[in-house]
Structures are given as C-alpha cells and as structure tokens.
Amino acid sequence: MFLRNKLSYFINWSAKTAGNPFTFVIALIILFIWLLIGLWRGFSAEWLLILDTIATINASLMVFIIQNTQLRENKALHLKIDGLIKATKDVTNELIAIETAEEEKIEKLRSELIDDL
16 A cells, blocks of 8 residues: 555656646757757767657656546546535436446436436
C-alpha cells in the first residue's frame, strides 16, 4: 500500500507538472539549446539519437500518465454521478454503476428514460 500511494503521488505530480505552461516553456528552451549545440557541433547521428531517445521515452511515459489520470478522473466522476442518482427520488437506482453493465442493458435503460421524457 505504501508503494502504491507513493506511485500514485508521483503520477499525479507528473501529470500536473506536464500540464503546466511553465513546463512547456522549459521544454522549448531545452530544445532550442539542443538545436544551437547541434548547429555548432554538427548534427551527427549520435546527436540526433539523443533527441530521438528522449522524445520516445517521454512519449511512452506520458501515455501511461495520461491514461492513469483519465481513469482516476473518470472513476471520481462516476462516483459523483452515482451519488446524485442515489439522492434523487425520481430516478431509478438501476442507473448506479451503469457504466459497468452490458451494452444491451444500457440501451434498454436509455430507451426507457427517453420514453419517460
């Protein structure tokens, strides 16, 4: 549990940091410095490989960070909606956790709700 909490904290911090405009500016500055040094020393295969490797690792990690963030936010949103459904008297409790149901059940409940309108 300790490791999971630390990993969750790190992923949340990474997502917030990556989404910060200041981080984008820093990335542009680093890219500009890389470009200037490349122009000065010549763009050898090794020099191009450095940027390619960093970009590949960064993109791979960001895929997992974004997926984790979307999943966590989606769970929280569904929990809030389920709470609203439970608190509302006019809505059937069958809608709670409907996102885990099969497609046929979702379509059946959807058509019932539309017919009631």
